[in-house]
Amino acid sequence: MRTGNLTTWLLRGTYPRLYVPIVxxxxxxxxxxxxxxxxxxTDEALQQASTELRRASDPLLLRLAAMPTPDADTVTSVLTEGLAQAAPGVASMKWQVAGQPTIEVTAPPRPAVAPPWFAGWLDLPAPVQQSGLTLAGGTSGRLTVTAHPQPLADQVWATVMVQARISALNIFTILFLLTLLLRANARMLQRLAQATDAFRQGYLSTRMEVTGTLESRAMAETFNDMAGKVQSLVLSLHETQRQQSEQLHFTRQLIDALPLPVFVRHADGTYLDTNRAWQRLFQSQPGADGATGASLPAELAPERSARIASAHNNEIRIHPPHQPPLDMAYYEAAFTSTSGVLAGTIGTLVDVTERKRAQEALRSEKERAEVTLASIGDGVITTDLSGRIETINEAAQLMTGFTAEQALGRQLDEVFRLHEEPASRTASAAAERGTQPGVLQQVTYEVLIHRSGERYAIEYTAAAIREGTGHAVGCVLVFRDVTETRNLRHQISWHARHDALTGLYNRAALAEKLTHALFVARNQQLLLGVCMLDLDHFQAVNDTFGQRVGDRLLKEVARRLGAFITTHDAVARMGGDEFVLLLGEQPDVSAIEARVAVLMQQLAAPYAIDDRMVNITVSIGVAVFPQDDANPDTLLRHADQAMCQAKSFGRNQLHMFDVQHDHAVQTQHTRQTRVARALHAGELVLHYQPKVNLRTGEIIGLEALLRWQHPQEGLLGPQHVLPLVDDTELLVELGEWVLRQALAQMRQWTDAGMTWEVSVNIAAPHFHRPNFVQRLKDILHTCPEVSPTRLELEILESAALEDMQYMRHMMQSCQALGVRFALDDFGTGFSSLSYLKRLPAETIKIDQSFVRGILEDGDDLTLVKAIVALAAAFHRHVVAEGVETAEHCAKLLELGCERAQGYGVARPMPAGDVLPWARDHAARYAARAVQEAARRPASA
Ligand SMILES: Nc1nc2c(ncn2[C@@H]2O[C@H](COP(=O)(O)OP(=O)(O)OP(=O)(O)O)[C@@H](O)[C@H]2O)c(=O)[nH]1
Incomplete structure (x- = not known):
């Protein structure tokens, strides 16, 4: 309130309150x-007038009584005299005698003092004195004296006026003193109000002057005392505030200086503050708004964040604006008020993206090293400096006979027992020599004593393991069994010689067996029956009952074949529904025919698969050695020709190949001619099977596959063409035709904007032609629009291993032209690590027989894992063949194999179908990506 107002209020309030009642x-x-x-x-004036009238009438009566007969004149004079002597208030005297005239004397009126209204208001009666007198004559006279009321009113007026003056003086004195008092009081309040106002405006040194009345002084002192106390209180408050704001400023800078994003949230869930790192990360404004933006991850919402922070895995994925997603660990702490009540939460994020990446890289590096170690055929043992074993891989466990549990922690010489010199000596010598990593070590040949006592010839190297500083911390021993060529793991070698589905020998093992059987037959002068078996109308089984039943049937056929053979025999699966049976040590042809007839009977017996019966027959062609004294390959071809004859004679037949009489050779010739005709008549076509990246859906290329659009038999696979032209000039012609076709097709796709890579299968005999590179170059020149880098040549792994040196040279020459290589059917050959390293193929294609089994067969899974790891170790692409289902795709992705081909992706298709398929595939994949993105939570 302003000073003026206060004063006005005091005055207005006090005066009416004091003055009105007092007045x-x-x-x-x-x-x-x-x-x-x-x-x-009034009473007193009336009494006084009555006394005066009596006093005036009594002497007159005496004088009138003394007169015997007063006449009128005498009476008049007496009355006049009496009136003159009477008090001034007597107005008249009247004498009355019976029978005589009344004599009256009247005094002249006197001037009035009192105002007429006063006399009128008093309204006094005129006082009258009447006295009777008996005169001498016996008559009675009456004297009437009358007083005037005006003098009485004047008398009262005079008294009242005196009293009024006295009263007025009193009232004036009282009001005057009262006014003085109030004015003093008002002045005091005014000063107080002014001082209070100044104090309120911040003039804390304001003090009141101690003067005036006792009360004023007391009040000024009280005010000054109070102001002093308030001033010191305010000053100390200011000091505290200053310190607090300093503290706040420091804390603010401290939080802003933190490299970690921090936010502060009130207990009610509203955001109070964020630091600079947070604002930078989320590109938000300073202040509370920064933490409430849409960019805040949903996981950090008040109801969820505490659970995340306290969880074992407190990592979340953040998607900051305009940045790639980050993995961050979330921490939070509660803060309380000074009274201990929960006030809110401080949350912070720590970027662990790099750490996770490094961990992931380390983990996959470790896994790769472990898988590599587990996969390679060489035994590897590492020790510390004292020779105590720290790691031992699977091959080393096999070769030493100690499991990892038994070996770890033991001295090297107890596990790695050498016949001549303890290994620890070589190991410590290596550590002392200061060998450098990557430098080839001196190979030592020794005899390793297996735990069982068995002995192996081994070669081994020892090298020091050094820290970054070069200080040796242990030793690594690498050794291999050179007694047998067991460089690869047991499973690889098994798969290298066996058919994965049936467990029978495969084509490669059959070649060995056949060579051996021929050797035995020659030595013992006995016959060898080479039988080619092909199930009749097996495709119908697949089509009717499905591939799974087809597989079961193949297994069962294999089981019956296995049960049929003796120790002199061997049986192998060549692929598809084709088997080869070697009947060794046979005395004559009829014995062979008899056994084959029995076999046909056994195989024709119904097969119970699941709860259905499947019937199948078999066509068998037999070539007999030495009647047909040919090399192993020719014998097989002859058996195959005989089998084809058996088929053409109506199936479910046995047909013996006879060199002299049989028309098989002729048939072969005829067939070759037919193929040549087909080639020139345009009956041969290429179908294309896409290879895709399972993770991204991208089409990484297509494999060109040969098909024969047979006018009578319909579409036939390459097995109906290639075996007929094997080892002939026609094979080369066919191979070159395929290359030209594929390039022409690539040119067409290029025109349509598709620069897909196309791979072409090259048969080994074709590839081995001395002029292969030059011919390839010529063919590439016919299509200059297509970059040679888009052409990939697929070579069977088994073929590539035949002459490593030559193959390597050939491949490098082709690569100089720009083309690339893929090792086809990888896993079925006999590759060792060193082979793979030496073959410069950019891509490895895992054989479909292993890929099919990854879901239920542990061995296949391990093998595929190992091949993927090996491919990664040697920086090769890896493509899984024969992918059939979505489960296969998921498993392959889990194993780190992203590239795949197979019915599960797409069947081989005519070139004209590829573009529509690609469009459809892209649309399907995009739709799936959208669905997956939709399924993912909105913070991420
Ligand atoms: N279930 C299954 N089928 C296979 C496998 N490998 C090849 N096939 C199929 O086996 C069939 C072999 O058919 P062919 O020998 O060409 O023809 P077929 O139906 O047996 O008729 P003929 O031999 O002329 O009597 C093809 O349909 C192949 O797709 C396999 O591992 N499992």
């Missing part, structure tokens, strides 16, 4: 007093 009391008292005063004064 009212004064008026009341004065009224009462004057009421009684007037009554008393």
């Amino acid at each position: 009212a009391i004064i008026l009341l008292v004065t009224g009462v007093r004057y009421h009684y005063l007037l009554a008393a004064e």
Whole structure:
């Protein structure tokens, strides 16, 4: 309130409150007093007038009584005299005698003092004195003396006026003193108000002057005392505030200086603050708004964040604006008020993306090293400096006979027992020599004593393991069994010689067996029956009952074949529904025919698969050695020709190949001619099977596959063409035709904007032609629009291993032209690590027989894992063949194999179908990606 207002209020309030009652009391008292005063004064004036009248009439009566017969004149004079002597208030004297005229004397009127209204208001009666007198004559006379009321009113008026003056003086004195008092009081309050106002405006040194009345001084002192205390309180408050704001400023800078994003949230869930790192990360404004933006991950919502922070895995994925997603660990702490009540939460994020990446890289590096170690055929043992074993891989466990549990922690010489010199000596020598990593070590040949006592010839190297500083911390021993060529793991070698589905020998093992059987037959002068078996209308089984039943049937056929053979025999699966049976040590042809007839009977017996019966027959062609004294390959071809004859004679037949009489050779010739005709008549076509990246859906290329659009038999696979032209000039012609076709097709796709890579299968005999590179170059020149880098040549792994040196040279020459290589059917050959390393193929294609089994066969799974790891170790692409189902795709992705081909992706298709398929595939994949993105939570 302003000073003026305060004063006005005080004055307005105090005066009416004090003055009005005081004036009212004064008026009341004065009224009462004057009421009684007037009554008393009036009475007294009337009494006084009555006395005066008596005093004036009594002497007159005496004089009138003394006169015997007063005449009128005498009476008049007496009355006049008496009137003159009477008090001034007597107005008249009247004498009356019966029978005589009344004599009256009147005094002249006197001037009035009291105002007429006063006399009128008093309304006094005129006092009268009447006295009777008996005169001498016996008559009676009456004297009447009358007083005038005006003098009485004047008398009362005079008294009242005196009293009124006294009263007025009193009232004036009282009001005057009262006013003085109030004014002093008002001045005091005004000063107080001014001081209070100045104090309130911040002039804390304001003090009141200690003067004036006792009360003023007391009040000024009280105010000054109070102001002093308030001033020191305010100053100390200011000091505390300053310190607090300093503290806040420091804390703010401290939080902003933190490299970690931090936010502060109130207990009610509203955001209070964020630091600079947070604002930078989320590109938000300073202040509370920064933490409430849409960019805040949903996981950090108040109801969820505490659970994340306290979870074992407190990592979340953040998607900051305009940045790639980050993996961050989330921490939070509660903060309380000074009274201990929960006030809110401080949350912070720690970027662990790099750490996770490094961990992931380390983990996959470790896994790769472990898988590599587990996969390679070489035994590897590492020790510390004291020779205590720290790691031992699977091959080393096999070769030493100690499991990892038994070996770890033991001294090297107890596990790695050498016949001549303890290994620990070589190991410590290696550590002392200061060998450098990557430098080839001196190979030592020794005899390793297996735990069982068995002995192996081994070669081994020892090298020091060094820290970054070069200080040796242990030793690594690498050794291999050179007693047998067991460089690869057991499973690889098994798969290298066996058919994965049936467990029978495969084509490669059959070649060995056949060579051996021929050797035995020659030595023992006995016959060898080479039988080619092909199930009749097996495709119908697949089509009717499905591939799974087809597989079961193949297994069962294999089981019956296995049960049929003796120790002199061997049986192998060549692929598809084709088997080869070697009947060794046979005395004559009829014995062979008899056994084959029995076999046909056994194989024709119904097969119970699941709860259905499947019937199948077999066509068998037999070539007999030495009647047909040919090399192993020719014998097989002859058996195959005989089998084809058996088929053409109606199936479910046995047909013996006879060199002299049989028309098989002729048939072969005829067939070759037919193929040549087909080639030139345009009956041969290429179908294309896509290879895709399972993770991204991208089409990484297509494999060109040969098909024969046979006018009578319909579409036939390459097995109906290639075996007929094997080892002939036609094979080369066919191979070159395929290359030209594929390039022409690539040119067409290029025109349509598709620069897909195309791979072409090259048969080994074709590839081995001395002029292969030059011919390839010529063919590439016919299509300059297509970059040679888009052409990939697929070579069977088994073929590539035949002459490593030559193959390597050939491949490098082709690669100089720009083309690339893939090793086809990888896993079925006999690759060792060193082979793979030496073959410069960019891509490895895992054989479909292993890929099919990854879901239920542990061995296949291990093998595929190992091949993927090996491919990664040697920086090769890896493509899985024969992918059939979505489960296969998921498993392959899990194993780190992203590239795949197979019915599960797409069947081989005519070139004209590829573009529509690609469009459809892209649309399907995009739709799936959208669905997956939709399924993912909105913070991420
Ligand atoms: N279930 C299964 N089928 C296979 C496998 N490998 C090849 N096939 C199929 O086996 C069939 C072999 O058919 P062919 O020998 O050409 O023809 P076929 O139906 O037996 O008729 P003929 O031999 O002329 O009597 C093809 O349909 C192949 O797709 C396999 O591992 N499992």
